[in-house]
Amino acid sequence: MRSGFAPALLALSITLAAAPVPAQQPLPPIRDMETLVVSGVQPGPGMWKISRDDHTLYVLGTLSPLPKRVEWESRDVEAVIAQAQEVIQAPSVSIDGKLGIFQRLLLAPKALSARKNPDGQTLQQVVPADMYARWLVLKRKYMGNDRSVEEWRPMLAALELYDEAMDDIGLKQYGMVSPVVEKMARRHKVPLTTTRVTILIEDPKVALQEFRESKLDDVDCFSRTMQRLESDLEMMRERANAWAVGDITTLKALPYTDQNEACIKAVSQAQVLRKRAGDIEAKVRERWLDAAELALKNNRVSLAVLPMRELLKPDGYAAQLRARGYSVEEPGEPVGGARVTE
Template identity: 35%
Template sequence: MRKRTLRRACALWLGLLALPALARSTDQAGPPPAQPAATDAAAAQPGMPASEPAIAADAVPATVVVEGRRPGPGVWKVSKGTHVMWVFGTYAPLPQKMQWDASRVERLVAKSDEVLMPPVAKAHIGFFRGLTALPSLIGIKRNPDDAVLHDVVPADVYAHWTTLKAKYIGDDDGVERYRPVFAGEELLLAGLKQSGLAYGSEVLGTIEDIAKKNKVRMSDSGYDVMLDDPRKLVRDFKNSQVDDLVCFTKTLDSLDIDLETMRVRANAWANGDIGQIRGLNFAERRDACLDAILNSSIAKDAAALRQMRERLRLSWLRAAEKALVANASTFAVLEIQDIVGPTSYLAALQAKGYTVESPR
């Protein structure tokens, strides 16, 4: 139990950087890394219409979120010679009442030599040093000097917040003391819940269960973050202002104009409609919210946190190439924006001479 508590404590600071809810929205969709070609796991059901109108915060969403058993997207095939890597793209938020049909993925995992997990940055500190950092985590979401949102955001932005808070959260005054980035996260989660969407790790958890069931080894693809003094890092963060107004504003705007698009994207993933996922405009909230933390003075002073996104990308590419050399068949998991987005990991492999085939 103590080890689990420590792992959670160590992960919390990195959780600030990952921002589980806000950081999951995808970037502007870019061109596919290769011309679509059907693979043996690429069968998909018809998706929703190619585009949906944006809606106001008080309008009734036009798109009905799908329910029941759904196939999810097909897989990308990366190969060189006789060695192949099947790449599956996850997405969040997804429909709350959807059940993912993992049968296609199960067949591919079962015949693979290795499952390459998504890249994450992991904090590694001593056990007892980690325990001493636990008390300093209390109140980490709050504004410095006990300030409230009204004190730290412009009046027009706060008025926008007040309207949306009343709609999605209600009379919870505690969130008023949160930093804008965390207040926005709470608001987004509440808005998604009312719209039939939810963040969660069910899809990734199912893949892990399949790998364990079939005795296929799972490998990390990220890198270790060595924190010399995590307690000081947390304390400095708590006492410093962070320029997260852009993140906060984009989160509010997303509940006005992007909530409907998130429903369409969730349906597209559930129905396996890769073409529609590519054709949708993706919000810029992820970068804005990550930049609020990564560009802060605290992060800049911590060498291990610099260029985290690029380091994760390079770490995955190294792990992928190693697996492609060592294994006849590998199954890999990435967030779907890292497959079809402007910084596509698979496009980088294709540039190195690997053949990349997309599901239809």
Template identity: 40%
Template sequence: MAMQCTRTIVCGLWMLLAAGPLAAQQGPTPPDGVVDMATVQVTGEQPGPGLWKVTAPQGHVMWILGIVSPLPAGVEWRPDEVERTIAGVDHVLGEPGFKVDPQVGLLKGLTLLPLARRTARDPQGRTLQQVLSAPTYARWLQLKQMYLGTDRSVEKERPLVASGRLYQAFLKRNGLRDGKQVDKALQRLYKVRGLQPEVLKVTLKIDDARATLKELQVTEVDDRACFERTLDTVEFQAPVLRERANAWALGDVAALRRLSGSTMAQTCREVLQDSAFVRRRGWSDLPEQVRQRWLQGVDRALQQHAATFATVPVSLLLGEGYLQALQQRGYVVEAPPE
């Protein structure tokens, strides 16, 4: 979900709401902060996890594929079980989340690109060295040299944006990539069956893109805690991320359950939820809005369709209680074999 400023006029908004570390679904930080760096990376064709089965009182069912990102770069997903399941459903639910709707055309969007890029900079024109504490900046310099080299432009960016760039470089260096291959495989399967996923993402309406970007440009966000949590992840968490990615590739549900926490993403999300920009727009409870929109979609699907297929991030299924919420609504939830 991390995006480049040259590809969208709402780059600044995405960077403050969803890019970089927010887009990741991390495992928990070990209590002592020390991990074994010798985790072996899974490669080749792998089945991925089994499917959760949700049954409504009238007998209608929904099959859920838990997804994760990042995944091992050398793994090719073999969706045999998913292909068989999709062949037997009559409805598909898109995954929970949110999207930005700026309502602008291509030409106007191009004119807004310079302004969008400026939203990634510190509102007061400060550098990272001026914003961060001396110990944190020293850690940053060491990790920046390791993953970003001598890039000086990142020094002028907000901590949240800079840490996002560091995190993406860290994933690439550690043989991890986003989960686009899974999405592409699913889209092919949907097309074969003539299925179009129902969009359940919450839409964040922006009536005036230029005014919004100008407001973002001067908006202060105390994102130092998010920055430090990202440094922790980059410095200590590579084996944990690889273990979680391997667990998904191998279908190890027990390991996924153990590694479903999201400490870095939670810290960064809380920082943004507390910002004046987000509060003014009523987005402070965005995670709950996303959750409720998805649950309402599930209710409709299980009422109207005999068999539904859905994809949900494992961090939401296991780490943020989406499965428990389904049980509380009276559905029977069966986990895949562990």
């Protein structure tokens, strides 16, 4: 799943620039896919169960991308929501400014120009030569002869390329899980708790101008996105299939190459945001963990949505709750078990 950081920046049209990094080692050539993407009605993964005493928080791990022709069979999750007192949404970031709609329209031309590299530079000028050669191969494969992105900042060009590639190989990045969970919560009249961190830009005109003129170290994001498209597509499909059929063992076993962390780091360390919001990543993490602990204190049953990587990482959100003294059971564990059946 793409992080909330990048869409938030795009929504406000605050975009990123690049700084050169050392050349990467040669990578294997692009391989055509052979793994078929599953389709039809699929169960998805079981839920993690985080508990203390007789209070339980069920956590559904999400993954991006997922097979775009899959219909998620969500009965188990709905069974939890039907008895829950709260549903906690996935962690995210939004950026807002004190602007009326007319002011937003006036800023639109400047905002669109902010996605371009400072000083009119092209991608070829701001990334290493070997990296740009790899970009041309991938762009030709997934975007044809589109020249519009050649002036974009590396991170935004990479995100556009990634979106096109996912569509071509039968995967979808958004809208598969969270909207379904939120719809079920509303149907059962269960309160939804947002864990979104909102960064309020008090001086949007100044901030936008700062960003237009600034550079940011997003070449790592650019490089890792290309690396993932060059060498990880087969495993990406396997992970998507494993999530769809609920195969947690395979999800844990497959190496997880994720460019999102590099892209999130590039955004969160942007000076224009950091001096206005501080450590964004830490705020996002603490907001979700605080909501989870409050739910475990107040509710007999709650449900939360969280990126799968935060459930599987040794230092992820689930591990941090375990360190705080909560019991954490993975799907399929013999004690209790996180999957709820009707």
